[in-house]
Structures are given as C-alpha cells and as structure tokens.
Amino acid sequence: MRVLIVDDNASMRDLLTALLSSQGYTVVGALEEGNGVMDAIRKLSPEIVCLDYLLPGRDGLDILREINSQLPEIDVLFFTASETPGIEAKAADAGAAGFLRKPFGQKQVIDELRAVCDMRNRASEANSPAETTKSPLPPPTAAGTSAPKAPGKQQPTAVIVDDNSSIRLLLKGLLTELGLQVVGQAANGEEAIRAAKTHQPTVLFLDVNMPILGGLEALPRIVEASPKTAVVMVTGDTSRTIVQQAAGLGARGYVVKPVRPAYVENFLKQLFNT
CATH class of the missing domain: 3.40.50.2300 (Response regulator)
Structure with missing residues (x-):
C-alpha cells in the first residue's frame, strides 16, 4: 500500500x-x-x-x-x-x-x-464483476419473530444513501459481499425518498447529515413511501439524542462511521435474525 x-x-x-x-x-x-x-x-x-x-x-x-x-x-x-x-x-x-x-x-x-x-x-x-457473493439473507423480521427458513429465498435488496461517494462505494462493496443486491444509491434525502418509492428495497442505509434534506427529516417520508423497508441510519454521531430520535421515527438501528465490515455483518445478522 x-x-x-x-x-x-x-x-x-x-x-x-x-x-x-x-x-x-x-x-x-x-x-x-x-x-x-x-x-x-x-x-x-x-x-x-x-x-x-x-x-x-x-x-x-x-x-x-x-x-x-x-x-x-x-x-x-x-x-x-x-x-x-x-x-x-x-x-x-x-x-x-x-x-x-x-x-x-x-x-x-x-x-x-x-x-x-x-x-x-x-x-x-x-465490487469486482467476477466476485461471488454470499448466500442471500432472509428478509428482516419484526422484533420478537423468527425468520422463515424456506429454501429458495429471494436475494434481499438495498439502497445506499450518503452524500459521500467514498462511503457509498465502500458500503456497496460490503453489502454485495454479504449477499445483498444494491439496487439504488442516492446523495440526499429527497433522492432517498424517490429511491425508496421506486425500488421498495429490503433495507435502506440512510446517512444522517446530508445536503438538501437530512436523513432524520427524510426518514418518516421514506417509511411512508416504503413501509416494509428496514431503514438503517449511518452516522458518525451516536449521541443518545440522535439514536432515540431515529428510533422514534422508525429506524431499525444504525451503523457507525467509519464503517467496519464486522460491525455491519453482525448488525445485518441481527436484523435478518439469522
């Protein structure tokens, strides 16, 4: 290096x-x-x-x-x-x-x-075209329920929303490796709402601080546009106020920046209840 x-x-x-x-x-x-x-x-x-x-x-x-x-x-x-x-x-x-x-x-x-x-x-x-991803994860489950174990599960989809292109690139590669299909990316909250409505993704990773419309402001509109999507906040600020506000608006959790593979993988396993 x-x-x-x-x-x-x-x-x-x-x-x-x-x-x-x-x-x-x-x-x-x-x-x-x-x-x-x-x-x-x-x-x-x-x-x-x-x-x-x-x-x-x-x-x-x-x-x-x-x-x-x-x-x-x-x-x-x-x-x-x-x-x-x-x-x-x-x-x-x-x-x-x-x-x-x-x-x-x-x-x-x-x-x-x-x-x-x-x-x-x-x-x-x-991110290499020749890369073979892991087996698809099952759909995320509501708290207190068990994920179905039926064979032939569809590959879960993801949308990544962050105004930083480097973070989008890293998350895209990591999520692909973990078995998710990244179907959309966005750089602000307004684009995130449109992407959620268009793609109805299994998971949407949402940055907190963005231009035009921030993640916390966009979150309730994303939940309304795609109610079955699990929204995960991505932030470097893990203060209690931010975490509680996001949870109250419908977020399923958060990923901390700088992004680390082990953290994201463990979080997704808990989210998908595997």
Missing part, C-alpha cells in the same frame, strides 16, 4: 514513516502543511493518506472533504490532538476511513491501518 503522510510535526512524520515502512507500506511522501496536498496526491498516487487535522495553510477536514469528493478511491486515516467538540463525527461524515486521537501508540496506528485496508480490500473485491 502506498501512503502519503501529512503532519506539521517533523517528529510525527519521521515516526510514522519509520513505522509504516517497517510494516511493509510504501511511504511516497511526507508533507508538513495543508497547501499542495491535492497536487501531491495526484502526483504521487497514494492509496492511503495519513492526515492531521490542524495544519498550516489549510486544515485537514477541508482537505478530507476534497479528497472524498474528487478521489473517493483513496482512503484517509484522520488524526488529531484537537479537543474540538464533534471533530470525530465530522471526520467520519466527511468520509474518513479511520480515526486516531493523539497521542496514540504504534499498535493503534498499525491496527487502524489494517482495518482500513481490510475494508477497502473487501469492498474492492465485492
């Missing part, structure tokens, strides 16, 4: 360069400021960017949004020592594939990068 490091602290750049090189990563560059990061990415073609938040010239959150808008195939490991409220949720919603809070240990970096690589590899394989 080719990695670009962006941090204004020289010691941190040296530490990450030595650590990642020892783990088999190819460090293609180490930058000390935010200006010029996008040019460096286009020139050096990294697969992962280790990106600090507080940088001279341009902050990491702004850079993260541009990376995910223009180059969604690149994963970003976002890290910061900032105590800014909500920064982790903002980074997750902006498309960070991983997050670390400084100071962090070497094992934390290695583990988080492995998780990022695992997610990308599984998504890439599943």
Whole structure:
C-alpha cells in the first residue's frame, strides 16, 4: 500500500514513516502543511493518506472533504490532538476511513491501518464483476419473530444513501459481499425518498447529515413511501439524542462511521435474525 503522510510535526512524520515502512507500506511522501496536498496526491498516487487535522495553510477536514469528493478511491486515516467538540463525527461524515486521537501508540496506528485496508480490500473485491457473493439473507423480521427458513429465498435488496461517494462505494462493496443486491444509491434525502418509492428495497442505509434534506427529516417520508423497508441510519454521531430520535421515527438501528465490515455483518445478522 502506498501512503502519503501529512503532519506539521517533523517528529510525527519521521515516526510514522519509520513505522509504516517497517510494516511493509510504501511511504511516497511526507508533507508538513495543508497547501499542495491535492497536487501531491495526484502526483504521487497514494492509496492511503495519513492526515492531521490542524495544519498550516489549510486544515485537514477541508482537505478530507476534497479528497472524498474528487478521489473517493483513496482512503484517509484522520488524526488529531484537537479537543474540538464533534471533530470525530465530522471526520467520519466527511468520509474518513479511520480515526486516531493523539497521542496514540504504534499498535493503534498499525491496527487502524489494517482495518482500513481490510475494508477497502473487501469492498474492492465485492465490487469486482467476477466476485461471488454470499448466500442471500432472509428478509428482516419484526422484533420478537423468527425468520422463515424456506429454501429458495429471494436475494434481499438495498439502497445506499450518503452524500459521500467514498462511503457509498465502500458500503456497496460490503453489502454485495454479504449477499445483498444494491439496487439504488442516492446523495440526499429527497433522492432517498424517490429511491425508496421506486425500488421498495429490503433495507435502506440512510446517512444522517446530508445536503438538501437530512436523513432524520427524510426518514418518516421514506417509511411512508416504503413501509416494509428496514431503514438503517449511518452516522458518525451516536449521541443518545440522535439514536432515540431515529428510533422514534422508525429506524431499525444504525451503523457507525467509519464503517467496519464486522460491525455491519453482525448488525445485518441481527436484523435478518439469522
């Protein structure tokens, strides 16, 4: 894996360069400021960017949004020592594939990068036309009921709604691998309502923070348009207020950003009662 490091602290750049090189990563560059990061990415073609938040010239959150808008195939490991409220949720919603809070240990970096690589590899394989998906899951069941075990089950369908194209790509690959057919994608709540009405999907994954119409605002209209669809919120903000509000509006649960395969797989198994 080719990695670009962006941090204004020289010691941190040296530490990450030595650590990642020892783990088999190819460090293609180490930058000390935010200006010029996008040019460096286009020139050096990294697969992962280790990106600090507080940088001279341009902050990491702004850079993260541009990376995910223009180059969604690149994963970003976002890290910061900032105590800014909500920064982790903002980074997750902006498309960070991983997050670390400084100071962090070497094992934390290695583990988080492995998780990022695992997610990308599984998504890439599943998005390949030649990939064979797992056996279809049965339809989701209401709480307290058992899923039917009849043979010949139809493949469940899914719609993915997120304004971040990188997250849509990752979820599409993962859901395909898990046996769901992704029949639609959308980038805002209005598009989500239309997709739900058109496709009547088994499951709809709905981002909370989106332009035009947010997920919580769109949720009751989605439930009305497709009452048999299990709506699952996708969010970096897991505060009690958000969770309770979503549940009250009809959501069946939530998936936490950054998305992790094991979490999604376990959640779907519970949702489908398998």
